[in-house]
Amino acid sequence: MKLTIVGATGGIGSQLLVQAVAAGHEVTAVVRNPARLPHDTPVRVVTADLSAAGPVDLRAAVDGSDAVLSGLGARSGAEAGVASRGTRALVRAMRATGVRRVVVVSAASVGTVPSPGRPNPPRHNPGDGFFMRHLAAPLAKAAFRRHYGDLALMEDVLRDSELDWTVSRPPRLLDRRWKRSYRTAYGQNVRAGMFIARADVAHHMLDVLDRPETFRRVIGIAY
Ligand SMILES: NC(=O)c1ccc[n+]([C@@H]2O[C@H](COP(=O)([O-])OP(=O)(O)OC[C@H]3O[C@@H](n4cnc5c(N)ncnc54)[C@H](OP(=O)(O)O)[C@@H]3O)[C@@H](O)[C@H]2O)c1
Structure with a gap:
């Protein structure tokens, strides 16, 4: 397939890149700093700073692609x-x-974070047990309030689009080798799922690309 990978120098993005190239896909990488890409990676590169004040034109990056994958997120x-x-x-x-x-x-x-498009989300994620509901989730939401607000808005943007989107919602990310064995749950978090390797999130994102049952769905993923 022809794939466009946004944030291809990030934790999940670099895993998307490596796995997509290894699987034989033709990749366009959208990055703000091409020097961070591994040398000799056979990809087309489009440089874009996506925090620029004015509208950024990404048509050249996506034109002709079969699908787009994004590991974009705030570093701070x-x-x-x-x-x-x-x-x-x-x-x-x-x-x-x-x-x-x-x-x-x-x-x-993010499932319990209010946003303009989803002002009244459920108070608790149906997949979360007692520990996640009452301890881990409130602590994470306090620590990463600005990140989660941004991601909730990002989900609004997709929900409001007519595109065939899938949102992957992992818990704490690890820099470990992939297991290629993980649990997923539609529309909610994975029960008692606390961790997942970035490599396995990337594996799942590539795996769902041509699965229509994942279109316009949010998917929880964890071990
Ligand atoms: N950390 C966790 O445990 C955790 C848990 C669940 C979900 N998440 C979320 O999962 C997502 C991916 O995580 P990750 O660890 O892979 O993130 P990451 O390593 O921080 O990667 C973020 C990517 O976004 C790119 N980016 C940031 N600002 C940009 C800009 N202005 N223009 C262009 N590109 C820009 C970065 O580019 P550079 O490489 O140039 O910086 C990088 O490629 C994030 O949204 C994160 O909040 C994180």
Whole structure:
């Protein structure tokens, strides 16, 4: 397939890149700093700073692609806003070029974060048990309030689009080797699922690309 990978120098993004190339896909990488890409990676590179104040034109990055994958996210609270802004630019470019399929990363805690498009989310994620509901989730939401607000807005942008989107919502991310064995849950978090390797999130994002039952769905993923 022809794939566009946004944030291809990030934790999940670099895993998407390595796995997509290894699987024989033809990849366009959208990055703000091409020097961070591994040398000799056979990809086309489009440079874009997605936090730019004006609208960013990503049509050249997505035109002709079969699907778009995004590991875009703020590196710090101060950079929060880039996921929603970048995804808005992506949706605009996809609409203009007729590309329909997009898979992005959000976060497990986002299911209970209010946003303009979802002002009254459930108080607790149906997949969360006592520990997650009353301890881990409130702590994470306090610590990453700006990140989660950005990701909730990003999910709004996709929900409001007519695209074939899938949102992956992992819990705490690990830099470990992939297991290629994990649990997933539609529309909710995975019961008692606390961790997942970035490599396995990438594996799942690539795996759902051509599965229509995952279109317009949020999917929890964890071990
Ligand atoms: N940490 C966790 O445990 C956890 C848990 C659940 C969900 N998440 C969420 O999962 C997502 C992916 O996580 P990750 O660890 O793979 O993230 P990451 O390593 O921080 O990667 C973020 C990517 O976004 C890119 N980016 C940031 N600002 C940009 C800008 N202005 N223009 C263009 N690209 C920009 C970064 O580019 P550079 O490489 O140039 O910086 C990087 O490629 C994030 O949204 C994160 O909040 C994290």
